[in-house]
Amino acid sequence: MMNNDKPSIIVAIEDENQAIDRLQSLFNGIEEEEIPVTTMVLKFNDVKQRAYQAALASRLSVGIGFEGSEIVVHYKNLHEEEPLFDILNANASQQRILGANAARLVKGTPFKELKQ
Secondary structure, three states, X not given: OOOOXXXXXXXXXXOOOOOOHHHHHHHHHHHHOOOOEEEEEOOOOOHXXXXXXXXXXXXXXXXXXEEOOEXXXXXXXXXXXXXXXXXXXXXXHHHHHXXXXXXXHHHXXXXXXXXX
16 A cells, blocks of 8 residues: 555555554545545654645655544645544444545545544
8 A cells, every 4th residue: 555656645644554454444535435445654743743744745745644533634735733524433334435535636526525
């Protein structure tokens, strides 16, 4: 999943061993919108900062960070402390919509409704 030559949304991970399998629905939502997604190790203490740095590193300007039950979707043109989405305890359906919305940000299409 780590090929930074191809433009993609970047999901920031803290280290190579971080379990991302619980985010499969998020990845599925991105892939359903036909936008590539990769992971990148970014060592920052704050999940918003990690997502923002992922957005800066992404050639598509969109980054995602997660920590515990929090998932943050960020865009490089937003302020670091003001992510596009910051969701706690997202179920599989919400994760899929978050992923789709991250991809739709890239495509410039309207977001799907995210019920919380």
